[in-house]
Amino acid sequence: MGLKLEEIKSLIKEALPDAEISIQDLAGDDNHYSATIKSKIFYGKSKIEQHKLVYKALKGKMGNDLHALALNTMER
Amino acid sequence: MDENLKKKINDELEKNEVCLFMKGTPETPQCGFSLAVSNVLKHLKVNFKGINVLEDADIREGIKEFNDWPTIPQLYIKGEFIGGCDIVKEMFEKGDLQKKLQEKQISFQEKAT
Numbered sequence: 018m019g020l021k022l023e024e025i026k027s028l029i030k031e032a033l034p035d036a037e038i039s040i041q042d043l044a045g046d047d048n049h050y051s052a053t054i055k056s057k058i059f060y061g062k063s064k065i066e067q068h069k070l071v072y073k074a075l076k077g078k079m080g081n082d083l084h085a086l087a088l089n090t091m092e093r
Numbered sequence: 094m095d096e097n098l099k100k101k102i103n104d105e106l107e108k109n110e111v112c113l114f115m116k117g118t119p120e121t122p123q124c125g126f127s128l129a130v131s132n133v134l135k136h137l138k139v140n141f142k143g144i145n146v147l148e149d150a151d152i153r154e155g156i157k158e159f160n161d162w163p164t165i166p167q168l169y170i171k172g173e174f175i176g177g178c179d180i181v182k183e184m185f186e187k188g189d190l191q192k193k194l195q196e197k198q199i200s201f202q203e204k205a206t
Contacts, residue, residue, distance in 0.1 A: 081163075
């Protein structure tokens with residue numbers, strides 16, 4: 018279980034190439050993170066849609082391999 | 094998705110105007126994110142039904158598929174998906190959650206500042 022910080026970053030980058038991503042490991046256990054993601058792709062989308070895009074980028078790992086990823090998404 | 098399970102979730106959403114799918118109960122949440130959303134609702138004195146997904150494996154998996162949302166907690170108001178922990182907290186801080194409750198004619202109390 019768990020996902021390396023770099024792996025999360027590269028999965029998000031793959032789906033949202035222009036994204037500015039900053040991720041914090043909250044517990045040091047590869048399983049609880051907090052991420053701030055800025056992307057032009059979020060423009061005009063609701064928060065729900067924005068978070069869904071990030072979850073989609075993680076290809077089903079969210080909620081399975083990865084327990085917690087607090088998200089703060091914004092348009093850049 | 095299994096029709097019976099879908100119906101079970103829809104029934105809960107119909108029966109309960111404010112419905113929180115969470116880990117644990119509002120009295121004893123089992124996860125920090127569920128605790129946070131539950132606390133926001135309690136703070137606003139919103140009458141809500143907490144559905145403990147840890148007690149029902151079908152709902153625990155089903156609710157993720159139901160709404161194409163992979164995490165718990167999930168907050169619904171009158172059947173509309175409002176968001177997970179981050180969205181609900183952000184909406185609360187900006188006053189958007191209070192607006193949404195008003196819009197949906199759910200009674201709540203804003204603490205006097």
